[in-house]
Amino acid sequence: MSSVExxxxxxxxxxxxxxVMEDIEAIRRLKAHYGQLAxxxxxxxxxxxxxxxxxxxRELAALFSEDAVWDGGRALGLCEGREAxxxxxxxxxxxxxWHYFVKPQIQVDGDRAQATxxxxxxxxxxxxxxxxxxxxxxxxxVRVEGSWLHSRMxxxxxxxxxxDKGWARKSATD
Numbered sequence: 001m002s003s004v005e006x007x008x009x010x011x012x013x014x015x016x017x018x019x020v021m022e023d024i025e026a027i028r029r030l031k032a033h034y035g036q037l038a039x040x041x042x043x044x045x046x047x048x049x050x051x052x053x054x055x056x057x058r059e060l061a062a063l064f065s066e067d068a069v070w071d072g073g074r075a076l077g078l079c080e081g082r083e084a085x086x087x088x089x090x091x092x093x094x095x096x097x098w099h100y101f102v103k104p105q106i107q108v109d110g111d112r113a114q115a116t117x118x119x120x121x122x123x124x125x126x127x128x129x130x131x132x133x134x135x136x137x138x139x140x141x142v143r144v145e146g147s148w149l150h151s152r153m154x155x156x157x158x159x160x161x162x163x164d165k166g167w168a169r170k171s172a173t174d
Contacts, residue, residue: 023108026148027115027141034063034150035099038089046095053090061086064150065142071154096124101137111143112151119155122163132167133160 037060041053048056061082064070070079070088079088099121106115121133140152161167 020108023113023143023148024106027106027108027113028104030063030141030148030150031101031104031115031117031139034060035101037063039098041089041092042094042096047092050090053092057086057089060089064153065144068150069152069154070150071152073155073157075157076155093126094123095126095128096122098122113141113148115139115141123160130163131160132163134158134167 101117135157142151
């Protein structure tokens with residue numbers, strides 16, 4: 001093999017690796033934007049008024065493909081399709097939240113990707129109970145017209161506990 005051919009192969013390999021890294025970074029930014037918008041639905045006095053909530057919900061829904069699935073589990077429900085996700089984002093189940101997505105495990109395969117994220121959220125219920133929620137989000141993504149979108153988001157809650165009581169269970173000896 002000539003050195004020109006070897007250099008061409010090396011360049012192709014580097015371009016492929018760079019593309020994957022750029023895709024992973026784009027997915028990280030997408031997830032951060034989702035968390036930011038989800039939290040923007042709340043103000044100091046709880047859920048924002050509908051006229052402020054609608055554009056946020058529309059922008060949230062735009063982060064999903066037309067046929068996406070948003071699965072919040074038993075407590076939060078299942079939405080299929082961008083319009084259903086928009087409608088769901090108009091009806092927050094809390095009066096406050098602040099999402100933290102950590103420990104991403106992102107795998108890219110061409111125009112599709114999968115990720116798992118640990119989630120920790122400080123939140124306040126509609127009954128004014130401050131809680132910690134933690135769990136795992138399993139996401140699928142698709143590249144549409146050059147941009148990454150969620151095609152499926154599934155939440156598995158590990159615990160939701162009032163912050164003042166914590167999440168530890170009492171032992172049998174207590």
